[in-house]
Amino acid sequence: SQTIHQWPATLVQPVGSPLSLECTVEGTSNPNLYWYRQAAGRGLQLLFYSVGIGQISSEVPQNLSASRPQDRQFILSSKKLLLSDSGFYLCAWRMMRNTGELFFGEGSRLTVL
Amino acid sequence: AQSVTQLGSHVSVSEGALVLLRCNYSSSVPPYLFWYVQYPNQGLQLLLKYTSAATLVKGINGFEAEFKKSETSFHLTKPSAHMSDAAEYFCAVTSYGGATNKLIFGTGTLLAVQP
Numbered sequence: 001s002q003t004i005h006q007w008p009a010t011l012v013q014p015v016g017s018p019l020s021l022e023c024t025v026e027g028t029s030n031p032n033l034y035w036y037r038q039a040a041g042r043g044l045q046l047l048f049y050s051v052g053i054g055q056i057s058s059e060v061p062q063n064l065s066a067s068r069p070q071d072r073q074f075i076l077s078s079k080k081l082l083l084s085d086s087g088f089y090l091c092a093w094r095m096m097r098n099t100g101e102l103f104f105g106e107g108s109r110l111t112v113l
Numbered sequence: 114a115q116s117v118t119q120l121g122s123h124v125s126v127s128e129g130a131l132v133l134l135r136c137n138y139s140s141s142v143p144p145y146l147f148w149y150v151q152y153p154n155q156g157l158q159l160l161l162k163y164t165s166a167a168t169l170v171k172g173i174n175g176f177e178a179e180f181k182k183s184e185t186s187f188h189l190t191k192p193s194a195h196m197s198d199a200a201e202y203f204c205a206v207t208s209y210g211g212a213t214n215k216l217i218f219g220t221g222t223l224l225a226v227q228p
Contacts, residue, residue, distance in 0.1 A: 034215075034216075036218075042220065043218050043219060044157075044218040044221075046215055046216075046217075049215065059215075088154075090156055092156075092157075099145055099162065099164040100147070100162075100164075100207040100208075100214060101147055101216075102157075102159075102216050104149075104156035104157040104158070105156050106155060106156050107154065107155065107156050109154065
């Protein structure tokens with residue numbers, strides 16, 4: 001069966017520090033991968049998605065970037081965090097050309113102080 | 114473009130009462146529709162999905178939803194609320210057609226269940 005893991009689960013970072021959140025999927029190959037951010041009262045905002053290694057599409061211009069160095073690895077990064085980057089970050093995957101449902105990781109809670 | 118609107122950011126029901134969470138969608142192509150549930154500090158779990166088969170869809174934990182094209186709605190219901198149903202619920206829409214199709218979420222409805 002397929003599983004998805006995110007880490008770290010929680011982190012507190014100062015403004016201006018770098019960020020790296022990692023996500024890996026097991027039990028499948030060539031998944032579509034997604035990063036969402038959930039800010040209080042604002043639902044889920046799609047940040048990036050990837051349909052293959054090295055292929056990243058950005059949905060919202062911002063202080064963050066994403067990379068996909070391996071087929072089942074998706075990384076969310078920032079060189080310098082802003083206060084507004086605080087939120088709950090969710091990684092998700094789905095199989096290509098299926099009925100569209102996403103499967104989510106456990107989430108990473110980022111607090112920028 | 115596709116979108117979903119969830120009416121009511123907060124809904125409160127008594128234990129044993131009917132749960133009704135409203136979702137209306139907008140889509141220029143036949144939609145695929147989903148309901149997800151999120152417990153505090155956890156990821157989203159798929160409750161049920163509509164993918165153009167039966168219009169009444171049954172999901173996990175006793176929830177069901179009915180696709181009504183004429184009303185562009187996909188409301189989530191459960192006949193009898195349980196304390197464990199307290200969570201946030203998200204409606205989402207996409208369409209079938211390619212690898213880059215994205216899932217668009219509503220802003221969520223927080224369900225409280227009173228004893």
